[in-house]
Amino acid sequence: MSKERTLSIIKPDAVERNLVENIKSIFIKNNLIIQDSKKIHITKDEASEFYKVHQSKPFYNELCSYLSSGPIVVMILEGENAIKSNRKLMGATNPKEAEENTIRKLYGISIDKNSVHGSDSLENAKKEIEFFFKN
Numbered sequence: 001m002s003k004e005r006t007l008s009i010i011k012p013d014a015v016e017r018n019l020v021e022n023i024k025s026i027f028i029k030n031n032l033i034i035q036d037s038k039k040i041h042i043t044k045d046e047a048s049e050f051y052k053v054h055q056s057k058p059f060y061n062e063l064c065s066y067l068s069s070g071p072i073v074v075m076i077l078e079g080e081n082a083i084k085s086n087r088k089l090m091g092a093t094n095p096k097e098a099e100e101n102t103i104r105k106l107y108g109i110s111i112d113k114n115s116v117h118g119s120d121s122l123e124n125a126k127k128e129i130e131f132f133f134k135n
Helices: 012-016 020-029 044-050 060-067 082-090 103-107 122-132
Strands: 003-010 033-040 072-080 116-118
Touching: 003 020, 003 082, 003 122, 012 020, 012 072, 020 033, 020 072, 020 082, 020 103, 044 060, 044 122, 072 082, 082 103, 082 116, 082 122, 103 116
Parallel strands: none
Antiparallel strands: 003 072, 003 116, 033 072
16 A cells, blocks of 8 residues: 555535535545645636546647636545546546446436546646646
8 A cells, every 4th residue: 555646626516515615524434544625616728638648639729718717626535546536536537437426416407417536547647737726
């Protein structure tokens, strides 16, 4: 077991519905420490840069528009196997396919508006944390 850091984003749909504290409490109850957190509103250009990895995919443009459509909360989560743990807590990308009691099952509206983002690897976690929390 190793302590890891990962990035979590509470997306515009969840911020708009005042779900920030509910979502944060799920992380805390599951032994993830919120090391840093801030509410920001990014531009479409910043969203395009953040999601560059998905550039070739058909949903790229909508994804960038959506992430920049309203305030988001970005957090650094820390804990044992934080990346895997966070992804399990989030659930499947499509809320209809997500397991019971996962964040996306509880709060997700659609594949696009699925309330949260989490890094999928150590390498991406490092890049994503750096993107939002430049020291």
